Amino acid sequence: MKKMLIFLCIIPLIFAGCSKEVEDNKKGVMKIEQSAEEIIIKKVDDKVTEKEIIVETPEKEITEVEKINLDEVRPNEIGRVMIIMYHSFGKNEKQFVSTPEIFKNDLIELNDLGYVLVSLEDYVNNNMDIDAGKTPVVITFDDGHSTNFKVFEENGEIKIDSKSAVGIIDSVYKENPNFGREATFFLNGNIVFGQKEYVDYKLNYLIDNGYDIGNHSNGHEDLSTLSADAIQKTLAINKEKIESHLNGYEVKTLALPFGKRPKDEKLEEFIYNGKYGDIDYNNIAVLNVGWNPASSPISKKFNYKSINRVQAGSMEYQLDYWIDYFEKNPDNKYISDGNVNVITVPENLEEYIDYNKIVDKELILYERKQL
Ligand SMILES: [Zn+2]
Structure with missing residues (x-):
């Protein structure tokens, strides 16, 4: 079974804070879900750090976009159009x-x-x-x-x-x-x-x-x-x-x-x-x-x-x-992840994201390998 780590952090809905939180967790694939009162950052990675809590991810939480091969598709939804x-x-x-x-x-x-x-x-x-x-x-x-x-x-x-x-x-x-x-x-x-x-x-x-x-x-x-x-x-x-x-x-x-x-x-x-x-x-x-x-x-x-x-x-x-x-x-260029409700961006481009534009969507940041 694919090893998935969920790193949960409940923080107030302040976009600056959110951005900081993401920057603090640079490696692996991250998924951010936002609700009215909290932001949950999920982290998918092979490595375990002391701060992370290992849990088994319920099957229903694996969204379609997680099934695509990021290394092959190389989605970049902050690319140019x-x-x-x-x-x-x-x-x-x-x-x-x-x-x-x-x-x-x-x-x-x-x-x-x-x-x-x-x-x-x-x-x-x-x-x-x-x-x-x-x-x-x-x-x-x-x-x-x-x-x-x-x-x-x-x-x-x-x-x-x-x-x-x-x-x-x-x-x-x-x-x-x-x-x-x-x-x-x-x-x-x-x-x-x-x-x-x-x-x-x-x-x-x-x-x-x-x-x-x-x-x-x-x-x-x-x-x-x-x-x-x-x-x-x-x-x-x-x-x-x-x-x-x-x-x-x-x-x-x-x-x-x-x-x-x-x-x-x-x-x-x-x-x-x-x-x-x-x-x-x-x-x-x-x-x-x-x-x-x-x-x-x-x-x-x-x-x-x-x-x-x-x-x-x-x-x-x-x-x-x-x-x-x-x-x-x-x-x-912009390359789609195939899911209109999920935004996938290489993590090195995170600083360019306008978080106000994705409040109703999930965000995945991932490490895009060199071509
Ligand atoms: Zn004209």
């Missing part, structure tokens, strides 16, 4: 333009390398329910270009253009259902995928099939140049326009047009929440243009108000660069 930014498709790749072929290849390559699609909302809420060993990736499209989502009618039936982004994601998903079907389309004003007569169909298709829609302002304004009223007006009006097509769906993410935000702190607050007339908005994620992978949602470096994205493309610090980077440095 790519949020990829696409715009339109054209004949040739250039800044902010990809091609249907490149996009499809990106998805196939990501799938082959162990990535799975997750929604922006699940990423922000630290609710990424994916298999052990997999790495989450978020896909975003800005500006509502026609190449994002094109349809045509055949024998009275609406069909999706297989070369548009939605058609490509759908087809890759059909071939690889475990890869998932998720992407957020950030829309602005009247430019909603080009075909006015199908706006209602398209927006509903997206929401009904696992996709998301985010805010990109009504007029694609540079928000750093607007007044408080103007910021609230453009964000609220656009949100309302999108939601008017949908039954109960709430737009609550924002991609900053041009990646720009007000410099004045008081004005900046209005990109997170505000009100215009009787329309109010509360954004749970504000995305930059950026050029690097985002922090894990449990990292102290994570800030929902400023989330960086990786630009699609093959130039330096664009998607191809980062895919290569994580192949060469796999320890730096």
Whole structure:
């Protein structure tokens, strides 16, 4: 029987205290369970120290994550996550333009390398329910270009253009259902995928099939140049326009047009929440243009108000660069432990954990062996 030591320490629920307690117990695998009044640290290790009490662990306390081979899976749920930014498709790749072929290849390559699609909302809420060993990736499209989502009618039936982004994601998903079907389309004003007569169909298709829609302002304004009223007006009006097509769906993410935000702190607050007339908005994620992978949602470096994205493309610090980077440095990417209720982090990265983000989850720290 696997030897398990349970080291129990009842301490007040003070996160600083908790962090200290964990640091004092650096070796082996630790699991922390938190309840309202106490924190229990369980320690799994072959070595016995004088402070530890040896008990037989009841079978029911062995959670799923304890069954995975940590040395093989090497979970790292404080690793970095790519949020990829696409715009339109054209004949040739250039800044902010990809091609249907490149996009499809990106998805196939990501799938082959162990990535799975997750929604922006699940990423922000630290609710990424994916298999052990997999790495989450978020896909975003800005500006509502026609190449994002094109349809045509055949024998009275609406069909999706297989070369548009939605058609490509759908087809890759059909071939690889475990890869998932998720992407957020950030829309602005009247430019909603080009075909006015199908706006209602398209927006509903997206929401009904696992996709998301985010805010990109009504007029694609540079928000750093607007007044408080103007910021609230453009964000609220656009949100309302999108939601008017949908039954109960709430737009609550924002991609900053041009990646720009007000410099004045008081004005900046209005990109997170505000009100215009009787329309109010509360954004749970504000995305930059950026050029690097985002922090894990449990990292102290994570800030929902400023989330960086990786630009699609093959130039330096664009998607191809980062895919290569994580192949060469796999320890730096997020790798799931397969249990959404458990957070598993190599113990040498413990100092980066924001304990406020995992109050309702269990934490396992383990010694990750050198590759
Ligand atoms: Zn834009």
